[in-house]
Amino acid sequence: MQTEKFQYDNRIVRNFAIATLVFGIVGMLVGLLVAIQLYEPAANLGNQYTSFGRIRPLHTNAIIFAFVGNAIFMGVYYSLQRLCKARMFSDLLSNIHFWGWQLIIVAAAITLPLGFTTSKEYAELEWPIDIAITLIWVVFGWNMFGTIIKRRERHMYVAIWFYIATFVTVAVLHIVNSFELPISLFKSYSFYAGVQDALVQWWYGHNAVAFFLTTPFLGMMYYYLPKAVDRPVYSYKLSILHFWTLIFLYIWAGPHHLLYTSLPDWAQSLGVAFSIMLIAPSWGGMINGLLTLRGAWDKVRDEPVLKFFAVGITAYGMATFEGPMLSLKNVNAIAHFTDWIVAHVHVGALGWNGFMTFGILYWLIPRIYQTKLHSTKLANFHFWIGTLGILFYAVPMYWSGFTQGLMWKEFTEAGQLKYEFIDTTKQVLSLHVFRSIGGTLYLAGTLVMVYNIVKTMTVGKLVANENAEAPALESNYAPTGHASYWHKALERKPMMFMVLSIIVILIGGAVEMLPTFLIKSNIQTISSVKPYTPLELHGRDLYIREGCVGCHSQMIRPFRSETERYGEYSKAGEYVYDHPFLWGSKRTGPDLMREGGKYSNSWHYNHMIDPRTMTPGSIMPAYDWLAEQTMDVSNIKDKINAMRTLGVPYEKGYEDKALQDLELQAKGISENLALEKIKINSDKELISLIAYLQRLGTDIKLSNTTSNK
C-alpha cells in the first residue's frame, strides 16, 4: 500500500477561530446593550440606529451566524480534514467561504441598524444578503463534499454525518424561508402570508436551532470529546441511532412555536407529539457524551476543556428536556411570550453553544500553534465566571417568565383582570437588572479567554500546513460481511448520503406544510377582511423597519385572560394579506392585534414621542424621529403591484390611485391631530404608523365574523 504525504490546512481553522472570538465579543456586547435597554430606556441612546427593535436582531444574528457560525466552520474544518485524512478540497474555496461569510456578517451589521429587515426571526436579512448566504453556503458544501470524496479514509465517522445533515438542511430551510418578492434593493415582501408565513418561518426558526445550533455541535462533540478525553465515544451504535432519529424528528417540531395560535389544530398536535418524542434522541446524545467521560472524571477536575464540555453537554440535556416540556400546550400557555423562553434559549446558547465553543478553542489553538495553553488558571477562572454568568442570567429570567405568565392570567374574585400590563413590566424590572449582571459576568469570562488565546498565539507559532501521511484508498475495495451493503450504500457514496438526509428531513416538512398550502379549508377567509390602504401599508413597513415585532405580538390566543385584555381572539382569516406575518414571539409590551380604535390618534402621537407621558413606567424607547422624518412614498406603486402579485386583491389600476389615497388619508389624520393642538405635517412617517396601528384588528371589530368557507 502506497503512503501519500499531504498537509492539513490549519490557517483556515485559525482564521475562523479569530472570527469566532471577534464576533463573540461583538455579539455579547450588543446583547448586553439590549438587555440594559429593557430596564433603562435611555440606553437606546436616543437615536434610531441603536434602538431596541433594530439591534435586538443584530444581537441574535451576531451570536447565531457570526459567533456560533464561525465556531462551526472552525470546528468542522479542523475535524473534517483529520477524519478524512485529507486537506480541504480547495484552498480557494476555503478562503472564499471565510471572507464571504465575514462580508455577510458585516453587511448584516450595517443593514440591521439601518432598519433593512424582513422581520422574520433569525432570517431578518434582506434579499441580496439572502442570496449571498446561499452562494457562500454552497461554497462551504462544495468544499466539504470535495474533501469527503477525495478522502483517504474508507469510513465516514458519525461526526461527518452530522456535518452533512447540517449542510443540506440549512440549505433547504434558508431557501424555502427566504422566498420573497423584492420591491427595491433592500426591501422585499415575504412570498407567504399570515398563517402560512408563520408556519414556514417557525419550521425554519425551529430547525435553525436544530441544524445550525445543534447538529454541527453534536458532530463536533463526537469528535472533540473523544479527542480531549482520549477514549472512544461511549457507544457508537447509540450515536448512529441518535443521528437518524434526531434529524428525522426535529423537522416536525416547528409548530410548537405556534400553539394556541390560528394555526390549524392538527398541525399544532403534530408539532407537540414530535417535540415530546425528541427527548429520546436528544438525551441519547447527551448520555452518550457524558458517559464518554465515565472513568475519566479525574481528568475533568484538572482539564478546563473537559469542564467546558461537561457543562456544555449538561446544558444541552437541560435545554432539550425543557424544550419538549415547553411544547406541552398547558405549559406553553403560561410560558409563551414571556422571559421563560429567553431563559430557555440562553441555556442553550450560553451553555451548549458557548461552552462547547470555548472548550474546542482551548483544545485546538494550542495544537495548531504547537504550544501549551498560556494559562490553565485563567481558563479555569473563565469556566467558573462563565458558569456563574449562566446562572445569574437564567435564574432571574425563569423567575421573570413565571411572574409574567402568572400575572397576565390572574383574575380578581370579581372576575376582572388583576393587573394592568404595565404592572408586570414594573414587577420584573429588577430581575432584568440581574440578568444583565449575568451577561456581564459571561462576557468578562469571554474577554479573559480572548486574552488567554491571544497570549497562546503569540507564544506559539502557527503550523499553517501540518504534515501528515496516510495510505491512499484502494480503488478496487470490496467490502465483505454483514455491514457491507449499508456501507456501500451510505458511506462510500457521500452524495447518496446527502440525498438520503434530504429525504429524511423533507418528509416531516412536507407533511406539515403542504396541507396548509394546498387545502383551502385550513385557512378560512373572512369577507370583512380587506387589504391595507396604501398609507397603512406604508405604516406597516415602518412597523417592520423599527422592529416593533420584537416586543409586541399580534396574536390573541383563545384564553379568557387574553380576550379580556386584548379583545376577540385572532382568526387565521385575518392575516391573509399579511406579507410577512407579524405575530411576534415575545410580549415585552402588550399585544397589538386589536390596537385599532382603542386610543385616539393624539394618544398614539404622544406615546410615540415619549411613551412615559402616556404610560408611566413604560420601558418602550421613544420614537420622536418618526415625527421629523418624511415618508418615502416613491415606491408605493411598486408595493401595491408586488402585493397584487402575491395575491392581495387590489383592483386593476389601483397602483395609479394609491398615492392620491395615501395623501388623502394622511391629511385626515394630521387634521384630526390638529384638533387636539398637535401640529404635524401629513407627510411625516409617524402619520402612516398611526394609520397602521389604528387599522389593526378592526376588520372583524366592525362587523361580525363571516366565514365563506
Added chain:
Amino acid sequence: MFRNLLHEISGIDMYKIFSLVVFTAFFLLITIWLFSAKKEYIDEMSKKPLE
C-alpha cells in the same frame, strides 16, 4: 394561488397516523440495522477520531 389547487381533503387525521407509521418504520429499520451491525465495524468506527 397554489393554495387553491386542492380544495378538500378527506380525513386530515390521516396525517398524524401517517407520521407515526413513517417514524416507527424508520426507527425500527435503523434499530434492526444497528443490532445486526458487526462488532468489529462498530469498534473500528468508534476509534476514528483517535487515529
